[in-house]
Amino acid sequence: MMYAPRSGGVKRYLTAKQTWLEKSRPDIRHTLVVPGARTRVDGEGLVTVAATRLPFGDGYRMPASLTRWETVLRLLQPDIIEAGDVFVPGHAALEAGDALGVPVVGFCHTDAAALAALHLGDWAEQPTFNFWAQAYQRFDHVVAPSQHTAARLAEAGVDRVTVHPLGVDTELFHPARGDRAKLFKRYGLSPDSRLLVFAGRPAREKNIESMVAAVEHLGDPYHLLLIGAGREARYSSRVICADYEREPQKLAGMIASCDAFIHANEHEIFGLVVLEAMAAGLPVIGPNKGGVGELIDSTVGQHAEGAEPQALAEAIEALFARDVEAIAQVARRRAETRHGWDITFDGLTRLYSQLIGRAPRRAPLALSA
Incomplete structure (x- = not known):
């Protein structure tokens, strides 16, 4: 959901990963599945899924069709899925992972509870945290980019967590x-x-x-x-x-x-x-x-x-x-x-290689009002 024309760090991480894999690991096929104006293959390694544009959202779109996202993921036949959020795309990733028998990794890019408190008020923090916790507990593994994030996940009862700090293109930023x-x-x-x-x-x-x-x-x-x-x-x-x-x-x-x-x-x-x-x-x-x-x-x-x-x-x-x-x-x-991208993505591909072939260990879906 955080992939948009003007989005920041998450999009740069995703595009840097794709570029690095093309150069350093051509044996890996990597596809980005992101919201867009229509559902289509939008270039090599990029698939967009139709989603409504948010008003005043600076180009961001709100995925709504779980079936559409799950169908696209299943058609790609991946060996492993990295989900960038816990809403419709994340839920679809878990459903597709179950259908395909492949591991699904949640990459924790946001603290939804902290954002809910900031934007909606303190009353929204605990319900959002409960939802956030239940969602991440379902993934086979979770990647946290910082110890701060890992601590929040531990507080949420998520124990299958690996800390992988993000990186930077030291040739571009010089x-x-x-x-x-x-x-x-x-x-x-x-x-x-x-x-x-x-x-x-x-x-x-x-x-x-x-x-x-x-x-x-x-x-x-x-x-x-x-x-x-x-x-x-x-x-x-x-x-x-x-x-x-x-x-x-x-x-x-x-x-x-x-x-x-x-x-x-x-x-x-x-x-x-x-x-x-x-x-x-x-x-x-x-x-x-x-x-x-x-x-x-x-x-x-x-x-x-x-x-x-x-x-x-x-x-x-x-x-x-x-x-x-x-x-x-x-x-x-x-x-x-x-913090070079080589360090980041070498570690990430090793982790994902270890997860491929393991039986998924996801918890059953639990919903709370």
């Missing part, structure tokens, strides 16, 4: 792509300005307003560049809103041209864009919670004590009181040595 002088000239910034950047969807959980408030509170010399996240918003001249960038090379160049990256989501499952910023040679400011909190420490950036504007502002000042250039170099080295 300090050499940066052109600070050109970017600063484009936006009319003086050379002594300090430019923070965030790239992502304008979703509530990203806490865009908190980042904006922190920079506006600090004043000179700080500015904030929002790539894709500030569309149609009206901020002060201290905040620059750039359109969503479809070209990966241009996005990588924009990020590498800034001074530091900032992320304010305390409930992020992983935070792939944080790795991309580190690979581009940027120190990262982010909360000390969630997936972002796991990715950064004092050697590659600066933890904030929370996602509130004051906490972010203090972290920004603390970072720039240190040797930012040295921190940036360490951030780049960490991305190279720990």
